[in-house]
Amino acid sequence: MMQVQSGDQREVPTEVLNSGLSSSMCSDENHEFSDLKGDEVAIVVVPFPAQGHLNQLLQLSCLISSYGLPVYYVGSATHNRQARIRANALNASDIAKVHFHDLPTPEFSSPPPDFNSLSKFPAHLQSSWDACMLLREPIASFLRDISSTSRRVVVVHDSLMSYNVQDVSTFPNAESYKFNCFSAFTAYCLICLFLRIPGQHEEELLKKLPSFEGIMTDEARDFSAAQLPYYNVRSGDIHNTSKVIEGKYLDLLAEIYQNKKQWAIGPIIPTNRDHISNRNNMCLEWLNKQLPKSVLYISFGTTTTFSDGEIKELAMGLEQSKQKFIWVLRDADRGDIFTGGARRVELPEGFEERVKEVGLVVREWAPQPEILAHSSTGGFMSHCGWNSCMESITMGVPIAAWPMHSDQPRNGFLMTEMLKVGLTVREWEKREELVSASTIENVVRKLMASEEGDAIRRRAEEMGEAVRRSIEKGGASRMELDSFIAHITR
Template identity: 80%
Template sequence: MTQAQLGDHREDPTQVQHSGLSSPMWNDENLPNHEFITLKQDEVVIVMVPFPAQGHLNQLLQLSCLISSYGLPVYFVGSATHNRQARIRANALNPSDIAKVHFHDLPTPEFTSPPPDFNALSKFPSHLQPSWDACMLLREPIASFLRDISSKERRVIVVHDPLMSYNVQDTASLSNAESYIFRCISAFTSYTMICSSLKMSVQLEEELLIKLPALEGISTDEARDFSASHHPYMDIRSGDIHNTNKVIEGKFLDLLEQAETNQNKKQWAIGPILPTKLVHISNRNNTCLEWLNKQPPRSVLYISFGTTTSFSDREIKELAMGLEQSKQRFIWVLRDADRGDIFKGEIRKVELPKWFEERVKGVGLVVREWTPQPEILAHSSTGGFMSHCGWNSCIESITMGVPIAAWPMHSDQPMTSFLVTEALKIGLIVREWEKREQLVSASTIENVVRKLMTSKEGDVIRKRAEELGEAVRQSTEKGGASRAELDSFIAHITR
């Protein structure tokens, strides 16, 4: 991917073209309550070790900015290529906040970066496997960095993705270091996966249990083997941090803790970690936001399937026809899945039906570049989100109070779509997981869009989503559940 294709992003993190957002929660005059750590800030350092995929890089960078707002030094450690990716795609973060994070670039291991197979029946991004395998070579440079920094500081706190557990195993050999896993998926998904691995029954009401999707088809054998290779090194951690909170998933956080009783690990549910108060910068210049400014309140459906989904030409045609026939306003982010190295290789030019964009002009907007998703979801004109149900997207949509048309593709997404549509009841399903290899017709898409955006049932769902979003945002304020958990974690690591 060329620099031009990425838009106006810059390499210097202080010059990144962001979504133009800031969070009053992070302003100097209104930082989280951190009086108890001011004397220790030069003694405790935090080292973030993300997994090299966009949804994981994004969350660890958001967490880095949030922790650094307490005055603690944070190092973001990864290959030079993926650190660069994290910086230029930072959404909802101020350049000044990112500038406080120390990016430690490791040499990027060589790996092939094939294009996604958009005609594959399975939507799992197996073309990314070479980049994941290559990250296993980072153990020694990470260990070297940890040894060096631990010799200079009182305590080193390593926060890492579960899929980087092998790479941070040397933390256990350092007397003044401890590690914590950051969970980039919902507590519900973590719980159901633990139940599956331990052959335990999932504790759900009978009417929900019969609708629970099977885990079959969510991954590949190679990806499962990759994940399993990290399991032996997860026990060295001191606890888990979750990008969710008790308002959203209190029941499932409790069930998860019960399922892990034998592990005796501390748990903190500190989400959402993205800024919850989005302040528009007056000179913000973005096509999507300018278009949204001209639309009626809650009238626009935002469509985006993340960075790991590719649609076939036929699937794109059906989606285009369904959107056009629904006669609803929409913003459609039409992008192919990422390659392992987003800076190399040509990007597929996705073809739309002839004259489609001309026919929907004024009603629909098709964009092919990186978009400021959190700000789009927070916009008053946005009334729905058609999503693959990656947890990044869902936690953003939940926080902004936007209902979801759930279309799961792989991995944790079937479980997350179940959480959204059945447990929280803030969305509608587009396509059942059991029918994942069937083409979703234009008429199906049209009907779901109309139901979400114009029906009484859609209005009820939207009201429930807005109420949940308000409760989630309040939980990040002083005295809220999420803020209390975050303060507790900071107090623990700076004890």
């Protein structure tokens, strides 16, 4: 399985052993580059400063380092700190093997989210994203230093950091690979839109496909477009998905990018459930007292903020459904999560007292992967960020899809209409309408307490089992990961 026990390393491919890399892991504790000896091959990971992206790149860093390779996680000091303190489901011993290189954090404003906005896109984060465009020079400087002491430097970067890593092409011993933090299906749809080519979708699905309208602001679209000219610098792509889930769309992407190598190595989240019972967390303690598959987990990620009216309807819908639940009730992150006070979201009067035997409201960071892996969890109401989708699929938990922005409408469509492991809470075309308590109640009951919900749950469990097998030795995703490691250490 993907979880590496403390102190262990993965079985290393022969190609890696032959390169002498298995002994090149640096063991210093302060992780400063100046204290490290030269590496045969050094992997430099460059994340994008938003939680869903930071998290995936940190998981990938731990995964690569489990092969005995030195990995440098390079980002602004603020966002590196954020990645470390929110490292869900990762062992501290695995994180300790990753070398965090803190770049000076550029100044940016960090306003609170606008909870009354009809658009759920986190426009308040734009200034932090704009500031990260100032990291090109310090990243190039780091690459210059590390390339002078390494046989090869391998840069793995978020697709939204392509501008910042463009200088990799100026170093003769460096190469870069783009990491896609979203589904292959979404990536394929975006490429078809960009290249103006018709997508290869079944006709019935094509009629239902959600539009791209309203998924982001003009400023965010311009930011994304600014990365495109630097895509060609890369040598290939890494996908946090599995052929078990998205084989068709991975094949279609490979056809489009015939000169770029492709690897589907997901899920990159650890899947070993043995440590769950050892966690001291109120959510897990509460789940331990519930019946198997009886609890709905509700969380809308780190970029979604609900209005007071939306929170009231959700609370009423959950109460009326009479189903067990854990509800993570938080505002969206600020650009700098360490500044500013959080809004205290008010629930309907007496709600928490009335549901205390049925539900748990959590207003702090929750261990989502462990909650989804718990035997008492039987459903997940989600915004359908790709982290959440992959965790839900991997743990075999069906989803109540409520997409908010960006890739989420397509991810939700993939889960409900294509993989058929979920139900839709609200159609994307009705995104600016208030979702009523009765609608929420009906979806929750259908997912958690109906024959249709049971059938969806069985499909989700079967898919989860297949996906977990894919990362075991001999599985499709494991072979892809071994292939990537062999390629970069050739």
